[in-house]
């Protein structure tokens with residue numbers, strides 16, 4: 001058969017992906033396992049699409065041309081024809097299928113702890129997004145749909161199928177629409193820089209990527225635009241080109257939503273990444289100064305009376321960010337009218353976000369304090385009524401969490417969002433070897449506690 005070795009190789013890769021999928025049983029969280037399985041199936045479909053396209057779009061055409069050559073007393077083999085008309089496409093195929101294989105491997109081997117992976121998926125799910133999302137080790141931060149990762153690279157093959165004409169002849173071949181035969185399950189891939197998998201600074205950045213995905217699914221951009229229209233206002237103009245302006249506002253939107261959801265230390269993460277990998281504005285991303293000034297609004301305006309955690313976290317990064325903003329102002333990278341536009345944008349995004357009644361960081365803190373207080377009084381009451389009760393949840397403040405977690409290395413069953421903020425606010429104490437396990441164990445404990453509390457309520461209701 002023509003292209004036998006390429007086709008044999010594709011079959012091999014499909015086999016490799018299938019065995020990868022069957023080895024996913026070791027992944028401890030069903031949702032992570034399920035999503036990785038879906039992604040693997042999609043990439044295996046991608047490989048089958050390539051194989052079918054080679055057969056239907058290239059080999060079939062080459063066979064017709066080879067037959068025609070016999071009529072004209074030439075003896076071109078099918079392989080000769082492929083070599084002269086489609087050698088570039090065939091060689092592309094080799095690297096594309098290899099990339100599909102590599103992508104599934106880099107997803108199955110995500111070096112982010114599964115607990116963090118699961119925390120992130122939970123967070124998506126709680127925001128109303130039940131589309132599969134997988135993480136992938138890579139050399140850059142991007143988010144893309146399965147369709148974009150799998151179908152777009154095949155454009156060069158699809159184009160061959162779209163043209164009904166056979167090169168050098170009058171024969172027409174109508175190609176089948178192979179994409180229809182292998183529908184992909186919709187979903188997204190978030191790629192992150194491999195070396196950062198166990199770095200807590202990375203995790204808030206993944207929350208930012210999550211909001212880009214949610215924008216694609218739930219269309220935050222048009223909703224924020226409607227919010228502005230309902231107030232008889234227009235979205236601020238940060239760039240004269242409306243398309244670029246919309247992309248920039250989407251970027252600020254993802255930043256502002258991320259800081260409201262993850263908490264103040266998102267600003268610190270952003271600052272750190274800007275210092276490590278500085279960039280100048282692109283059509284997709286506004287200047288770093290604009291983004292930093294946007295999240296600074298949160299640090300400047302968010303108040304909480306329940307615990308010192310928010311205040312302490314805000315203070316730990318506010319100074320560094322003010323310094324940076326000062327420098328931007330002095331060097332003319334942040335102008336007065338830009339600042340006003342951003343303040344306005346921040347204010348409206350925040351009001352709109354509040355109207356969604358989200359699981360914001362401030363709400364998480366409030367719940368933590370109120371639940372701890374309630375749990376202490378419930379424990380006392382249950383004891384006097386001889387009901388079954390777990391020991392009460394003690395309320396820890398910022399210093400206590402820092403000391404227990406980072407100095408005494410005691411894992412705590414506290415909402416991971418709170419712990420991650422306290423860890424980032426004390427990053428100079430954090431050491432991957434000493435603390436990653438403590439952090440991961442904390443998340444496990446927290447999950448067990450949630451399940452336990454649910455069952456306690458059920459037991460008490462029956463008593």
Ligand SMILES: [Zn+2]
Pocket residue numbers: 208209212251254
């Ligand atoms: Zn972004």
